[in-house]
Structure formats: C-alpha cells, structure tokens
Amino acid sequence: MSIIRPYGDTTGDGMVQVSFTLPIKHSKVADGAALQLANKMGMEPAMVVHSKPMGDDFTFFVVYGQVNHLVDVDKVQVVERDFPLLTPKEANAVIKETLRRPLVVVGACIGTDAHTVGIDAILNIKGFAGEKGLEYYKEIEVVNLGAQVSVPSLVEAAVTRGADAVLVSQVVTQRDAHLLNTREMSAAFREAYPAGERPLLVAGGPRFDESMTTELGVDRIFGRGTTPAEVASYLVHRTTAKEPAA
Structure with missing residues (x-):
C-alpha cells in the first residue's frame, strides 16, 4: 500500500x-x-x-x-546509502591496501557552535550507539579541533595536516546559522584548493536536509542518528575510489 x-x-x-x-x-x-x-x-x-x-x-x-x-x-524522496557498510577491520584493510597510508580526517564545530556532542560521537573512540568512533580505526588519523573553530583555522588545519576529509558538525540552527556556516566553509575550501584537489567536505547535524549537498557546496550531509560506521564507510568509499591506481 x-x-x-x-x-x-x-x-x-x-x-x-x-x-x-x-x-x-x-x-x-x-x-x-x-x-x-x-x-x-x-x-x-x-x-x-x-x-x-x-x-x-x-x-x-x-x-x-x-x-x-x-x-x-511512492512519492517520498530520500538520500539512500549508496556505499557498502564496512566493519572497522574491513575499512582498515581497504585503506591500507588502497591508500597505503593513513586516511586523514579533520573535524570541528565551526562558527559559534559549542556543541561537540555530535562531532565527538563520530570521532572519539567511545563512539555512539555501540559503535567505536573513527579514532578506533588504526588506519584513520583523526584531528578533532573541537568547538567554535573559525573557518580560516579549519582550512589551515586541513592544509597543514593533508586532510583527505573534513567533517563539520552544526547543532546551533537559529536563523539558519548551520546553513550559513556551511556555505562559508565550502566557499573557503574552494578558494584555498585547486579544482579537484580539495578534501571531501562532510556536514552533519540534526537539522540538516540530506538532499542539500549541492546547494551547500559539500560532498555529503549526514542527519540525526548517523553512526561512526556510516561515516567511516563513506569516507573509505570516496577516498579509495578516487585514488589513482599504483
């Protein structure tokens, strides 16, 4: 029905x-x-x-x-997961075999957002919903910048650490602050990196619409209830898929 x-x-x-x-x-x-x-x-x-x-x-x-x-x-439109869900062991194996180096992830809450629960749930080893965070993955190097990080500081950290992916958590949504901050962030990365060389940009938070990736200038949006395994699997899928063959 x-x-x-x-x-x-x-x-x-x-x-x-x-x-x-x-x-x-x-x-x-x-x-x-x-x-x-x-x-x-x-x-x-x-x-x-x-x-x-x-x-x-x-x-x-x-x-x-x-x-x-x-x-x-039948008319409901959602963003379905289009990548395989990997265990930490599987993700580590793919990274080690394909990248042959650690996958570098820089994460932060940008702007005035001081709510680190979301980004910590994904990055910290304690994780969320019974799953370990990205710090648990042996082949993922995590740089958690914490809360209230300015966009220029985020870009600088990504460049300095050679980030493969940048994760941004936004919980504060008054006056669409999460949308404004994300657009500012994506514009700054486009300006700082040559075309085709910027890291993956991933935004997450309970009030994001997962279909707004193009509008916000990011590669992926994760909404409420997202687990570390989903994020890790996406990052592995995208970074190893675009890596040139040896």
Missing part, C-alpha cells in the same frame, strides 16, 4: 500530535489561540492536551487532533 494515513488510536484514524510555542501569556485565551492555530493547520477536531507557561509572555502547547491528509509513500 503506497497511500497511508497517520495512526493514533486506531488504524487510519488520522490522529497526530504536534507541539509549538506561542508568544502569549498562559491562560484559557492562550489555549484557544492554540486550537485556532491547530484548526488552520488542518487539525479538526483538535484538543490541547498540555500547555505550560514559558516565562511571562510565552506558552508551550501539545495539541492532539485529526487530519485528513494522505501520504503517498
């Missing part, structure tokens, strides 16, 4: 739950405003199942209601 509806209490009942904040003092009027918004969003009937003041002049809501919209699964 390619056409589906949301599921709440019974199959196909169209029930959904949404949350949002309105700039209004917590009150019955505020609840009414939330219901009005829900109705305009196509939720009918709808009910406020939770509301809570967020300071003096803001209220957070959770609204539950029914929608009549249908989803056509």
